[in-house]
Amino acid sequence: MSGEAILDAQELSTSFIVKRARRRFELKAVDNVSFQLNRGEILGVVGETGCGKTTVGRSLVGLVRPKSGRVVYDGEDILSLGEKRLRDIRLRIRMVFQDPYASLDPRRSVGDSVAEAGDIHGLFPNRQARAESIDTTLRQVGLDPFFAKRFPHELSGGQRQRVGIARAILPTPEIIIADEPVSALDVSIQAQVLNLLLDLQGSLNLTILFISHDLSVVGQISSRIAVMYLGRIVELAEATALYAAPAHPYTKALIAAVPRADPTRRVSGGGARAELPSRFEVPDGCAFASRCPVKQQRCLTETPRLRSLADGRLVACHFA
Ligand SMILES: Nc1ncnc2c1ncn2[C@@H]1O[C@H](COP(=O)(O)OP(=O)(O)O)[C@@H](O)[C@H]1O
């Protein structure tokens, strides 16, 4: 679990105020989340839809403002910076989104979209340097430079996501936050985009936070995996250790639910079959207790803290 931390998220909490039945509620989308992103790694973040993965990613770069916590990058707390400094930081920590079609302007050519961050921040000394940068970046994501003249509607889903990745890497970032980058793609195309991210991580020395609701996707690309449940990290471990011996009952349920190639093995929910509890009534004690097959009385009253096991993994369960 060692490695040099390039980004250190400390006790991040992000809430949204939402109205329900004419009352205002605080929805704790992210609740006291801490983790380190180590230089050169791919850290996966997995958990069901609504558990706060996107909010973690957006909080890291100040796209939503956490209520409390710190994000230490390059020796300073990003969240204490003003908007102008934050925009500069966002050249070094870039986002890739789920739906490249939604994030690409339909009236802009691919080349203009890829160059956007460079245009805004004045990164190109002249037209020729700009054109060369677009060419190089398109090649890096496996697209022929003639794509620069194309428009988003002329591209396939996989090609559009390659453009989304090109937009992210053009300013030579250190960190990529990829939020469900393959979730909108056909399974056959998913593997190509995952391989591209792996290649780029090596060739460009990137550190990647890879967010997905799909554990099998996260497992294909990540060296470590953080499992989230209702706004909290419940387990964080090396990917191989997590698969070999999941410690948290929720992780066990997730792994049991991943479809296996072996048809003789039963696919089950691992006991965690109940619905996700309402985000407005997060229960006392362990948030997973209502779905947990091994819960005890203690779990209903005492919230388990994230603690370190002998092998270095972190787990938030009284009985792990
Ligand atoms: N802008 C917002 N306003 C209100 N609630 C939000 C907003 N963004 C996210 N949420 C809520 O916060 C929780 C976590 O959402 P999100 O971070 O998108 O989860 P995930 O990415 O894991 O699906 C959800 O209950 C979601 O409805």
Ligand SMILES: [Mg+2]
């Ligand atoms: Mg999300």
